[in-house]
Amino acid sequence: MIALEADRLGRSLPGSPPVTLVSDASLRIERGKFTTIVGPSGCGKSSLLYLLGLIDRPSSGALRIDGVDVEGLDGDARARMRLERFGFVFQFHFLLPEFTALENVLLPIHRLGMLDAREADRRARSLLQLTGLAGKESKTPDKLSGGERQRVAIARALANDPVIILGDEPTGNLDSQNSARVVAMLQSLAHEQERAVVCVTHDPRIAEASDVRIAMLDGRIVSIDESGAQ
DSSP, rough: EEEEEEEEEEEEEEESSEEEEEEEEEEEEEETTTEEEOOTSSSSSSHHHHTTSSSSOOOEEEETTTTTEEETTTTHHHHHHHHHHEEEEEOOOOOOSOOHHHHHHHHHHHHHTTTHHHHHHEEEEEHHHHTOOOOOOOGGGGSSSSSHHHHHHHHHTTTTSEEEEEEHHHHHHSSSSHHHHHHHHHHHHTTTTOOOOEEEEHHHHHHHHHHHHEEEETEEEEEEOOOOOO
């Protein structure tokens, strides 16, 4: 099932001359697959990811999320779709330092406002257990290891049961052991939970573990390899 589809998507910054970040990007992202976006630094990988995640607006092209054309959505509708349909995991975990692991995971649940306090607490605790953090609920980020902080970030990304998980170098600050654990979790989210998982990465080990590899160069998609790991 197609979760996300882009048709000739592009983004340019005004200037003389304009700066093109992404040009004519067409792709389909499927549920149940772990997709990576690879290429040299500055090739437009993160810019494409931010377009797909409704963080930035395209200058051209079309984007459909679960079949919904997002071009006509206003800012509030785009924000609502991000909250409902997407989970984000970045290289830097962006956990709130004064909040516990449990409180950080609860934040998007409370923002969406679909669960009462008891149900929200139960869901947040179950996600921390899923990510191997049972017993760490009351710890603040400074009391957690780098790998544990990133797993809290993954639990937070799953808080509202999103269809699509987007990661921007999610293992960039982790050692090899914790990187492997995070990659295994991302694979599981795709293969076992039928989510669409898309990650920008420089790490060839992550690319090799993915089902689909999208290669970029100079703002353009130059190849899509679907002979991946699944």
